[in-house]
Amino acid sequence: xxxxxxxxxxxxxxxxxxxxxxxxxxxxxxxxxxxxxxxxxxxxxxxxxxxxxxxxxxxxxxxxxxxxxxxxxxxxxxxxxxxxxxxxxxxxxxxxxxxxxxxxxxxxxxxxxxxxxxxxxxxxxxxxxxxxxxxxxxxxxxxxxxxxxx
Numbered sequence: 001x002x003x004x005x006x007x008x009x010x011x012x013x014x015x016x017x018x019x020x021x022x023x024x025x026x027x028x029x030x031x032x033x034x035x036x037x038x039x040x041x042x043x044x045x046x047x048x049x050x051x052x053x054x055x056x057x058x059x060x061x062x063x064x065x066x067x068x069x070x071x072x073x074x075x076x077x078x079x080x081x082x083x084x085x086x087x088x089x090x091x092x093x094x095x096x097x098x099x100x101x102x103x104x105x106x107x108x109x110x111x112x113x114x115x116x117x118x119x120x121x122x123x124x125x126x127x128x129x130x131x132x133x134x135x136x137x138x139x140x141x142x143x144x145x146x147x148x149x150x
Contacts, residue, residue, distance in 0.1 A: 005124045008102035012140035016130040018123035026096030026126040028061035035120050035129060038062075040112065043119040043134065045098040047082040047090055047105070050074045054082060054090035056098075056105040058121070058137065060112040063149035073108055073146040097125040101141050109134070109143035 002018045009016040025031040032039045042061030047054055048070060055074065059065050071079040087095050091103040100107070100121045113119050113134040120129045121137070138145060 002124045002128050005099045005102055005128075005130070008099075009130075009140075012101060014132065014136060014140050016123075016132060018128050018130045020123075020128050022127070024096075024126055025122065025129050031120060031122075031129055032061065035131075037120060041116050041119050043100060043110075043113055043121040043132075043137065045100045045122055047087045047098065048079050049082050049086065050079045051076040054086065054105055056091075056100070056103070056107045057110070057148060058100045058107060058113065058141070058143065059110040059148060062112065065110075065148050066150045069146070069148050070108060073144065073148065074106075093122075093124060094126065097122050097128065099124055100137055107141040107143040108146050108148060109138045109141070110149060111145050111147050112149055114138070114145070 021034045023034045028042045031042045040062035067079040119134045
């Protein structure tokens with residue numbers, strides 16, 4: 001899965017070094033501890049279902065996503081977090097390893113991430129991360145930028 005992430009990054013004009021770590025990176029705390037950064041520097045990729053369609057929210061690890069704010073940004077009536085099987089079907093990646101690209105879903109990027117010079121994102125599984133400039137991440141994913149934190 002890591003090779004798929006690296007290849008897709010290259011297609012998008014990004015050079016990333018996906019690091020395979022001994023410790024788990026499935027949760028924000030685990031990921032931050034593994035690379036020695038603040039939780040706010042973790043760019044968590046969360047799949048939501050918005051009026052029946054999957055969308056990806058790349059959110060700061062410092063807070064939860066406010067689904068009302070996300071629904072407003074997407075101009076939809078209902079937003080809910082996707083179930084594990086829906087995440088895998090929409091992205092081909094498991095929860096805890098969903099990268100911010102490589103699945104062609106519409107993307108909303110948490111504005112809070114842009115306050116950092118670099119962020120860490122999942123690299124395809126629960127033990128892999130890569131570092132990226134959040135502005136470059138927004139550019140290459142074609143993300144909408146929004147305040148989505150609770």
